[in-house]
Amino acid sequence: MLERRCVKRPVKPSRLERLRHRIYGVFLLAHLAFFQTTLAQGSETYTIEIRDHLFFPDELQVPAGQKVKLIVYNNDASPEEFESFELNREKVIGGGRKAVIFIGPLKPGEYPFFGEFHPKTAQGKIIAK
Amino acid sequence: MGSFIQRLPREKLLRSDVMLSAVIIVLREFLEAALITSVLLAIGRLACFPLRWFVQAIVLGALGAMLLANGFNTISDWFEGVGQEVVNASMLLLAVIFIMLFAQMLVRYLQLSASSAALKSMLCVLATLVIALCLVRELAEIIVYLSGFAVGDQLQPVLIGGALGAGIGISAGALIYYALVNIAGRKRVVICLILLSLIAGGMSSQAALYLIQADWLPAQLPLWDSSALLAEQSIIGQLLYALIGYESTPTAIQLIFYAAVLVMVGCSVFKSFQMAQSQNFGQGLHE
Numbered sequence: 001m002l003e004r005r006c007v008k009r010p011v012k013p014s015r016l017e018r019l020r021h022r023i024y025g026v027f028l029l030a031h032l033a034f035f036q037t038t039l040a041q042g043s044e045t046y047t048i049e050i051r052d053h054l055f056f057p058d059e060l061q062v063p064a065g066q067k068v069k070l071i072v073y074n075n076d077a078s079p080e081e082f083e084s085f086e087l088n089r090e091k092v093i094g095g096g097r098k099a100v101i102f103i104g105p106l107k108p109g110e111y112p113f114f115g116e117f118h119p120k121t122a123q124g125k126i127i128a129k
Numbered sequence: 130m131g132s133f134i135q136r137l138p139r140e141k142l143l144r145s146d147v148m149l150s151a152v153i154i155v156l157r158e159f160l161e162a163a164l165i166t167s168v169l170l171a172i173g174r175l176a177c178f179p180l181r182w183f184v185q186a187i188v189l190g191a192l193g194a195m196l197l198a199n200g201f202n203t204i205s206d207w208f209e210g211v212g213q214e215v216v217n218a219s220m221l222l223l224a225v226i227f228i229m230l231f232a233q234m235l236v237r238y239l240q241l242s243a244s245s246a247a248l249k250s251m252l253c254v255l256a257t258l259v260i261a262l263c264l265v266r267e268l269a270e271i272i273v274y275l276s277g278f279a280v281g282d283q284l285q286p287v288l289i290g291g292a293l294g295a296g297i298g299i300s301a302g303a304l305i306y307y308a309l310v311n312i313a314g315r316k317r318v319v320i321c322l323i324l325l326s327l328i329a330g331g332m333s334s335q336a337a338l339y340l341i342q343a344d345w346l347p348a349q350l351p352l353w354d355s356s357a358l359l360a361e362q363s364i365i366g367q368l369l370y371a372l373i374g375y376e377s378t379p380t381a382i383q384l385i386f387y388a389a390v391l392v393m394v395g396c397s398v399f400k401s402f403q404m405a406q407s408q409n410f411g412q413g414l415h416e
Binding site: 029067069078079080085086088089091092093094095097098099100101104105107116117118120 | 146154201202206209210211213214270274277278338341342343344348349350351360361362377385
């Protein structure tokens with residue numbers, strides 16, 4: 001307990017120094033935040049349809065390395081959830097509605113997705129090339 | 130494998146599949162709420178919150194979920210089709226703000242030499258709101274899921290599966306609660322605050338993910354892929370995702386959100402740790 005009282009307090013940085021540190025911090029954060037960001041002028045749009053708890057098409061090819069806009073039309077009467085662990089996306093789509101989901105940028109490869117509400121039948125994959 | 134499985138009639142096969150999917154879907158939702166509920170209940174017991182706060186949270190959550198599920202289609206069309214993401218992200222970020230306030234106020238409350246009724250009721254209100262916000266999100270999805278099976282013969286296995294999933298989720302929460310409650314008062318506060326900071330971090334990174342999905346935050350390549358170490362689809366991966374927001378392919382923005390919230394709530398952890406060493410601690414504790 002005694003040692004704590006004897007510890008010297010560090011000298012407080014001046015206001016100007018603190019301001020400078022804060023500005024550096026903000027720049028660092030901004031740099032990190034936009035690390036590898038794709039500034040797409042307008043992303044390409046692809047559509048997927050859900051019918052009878054199945055995805056049409058069940059394989060969709062998209063360009064790799066850019067943001068892609070996916071429109072999923074649910075033509076069933078009951079809601080479905082579009083979900084993918086690899087794409088890191090999940091969205092519930094009401095019966096007879098459409099949903100807008102942005103995916104990417106994706107490295108080349110296969111990214112499976114499924115309908116969480118009917119996982120046994122609704123399955124598909126996105127192929128990024 | 131195929132020769133070992135007796136071919137079940139088509140109806141039976143589908144029913145068990147449907148029941149299993151229902152168990153998993155409802156369980157995942159309940160698990161997300163389980164940890165935060167147990168932690169807040171454990172703290173509440175320590176600081177003697179009247180149990181009414183928890184009942185109010187459940188009622189509020191259930192009512193809010195019914196409202197959200199009802200207006201689901203309308204909300205989804207807001208903001209050019211991304212209303213669902215915006216509303217979910219807002220609820221998550223609001224819960225994060227409330228958790229941060231809760232942590233700060235808890236530390237202050239425990240430092241006081243005489244227990245402050247105003248501070249305690251504020252803590253109760255914050256706890257109620259946090260649980261209610263989590264329940265609204267989770268129950269709304271469950272309601273929408275169930276509504277899809279309202280017509281047809283699959284309603285029964287879905288309801289049974291849902292009830293099973295809910296039971297498992299609630300048991301997991303009870304397990305965590307009793308584990309926490311068995312820790313002595315001073316350490317319990319520190320551990321609960323650490324858990325709160327992880328939970329809040331996970332919530333904020335999930336909010337960031339929703340906003341990225343809605344194209345409100347910039348899209349990025351993930352910084353790393355830890356699925357070789359722990360796949361998000363595995364049982365432990367799913368558990369960690371529900372509890373603390375584990376992601377195997379996080380982007381920079383998600384990590385920034387997580388780290389920022391972790392640091393902010395973490396400050397309260399440090400203060401509580403310092404306090405736990407001092408004599409003053411324990412004025413607000415009753416165990």
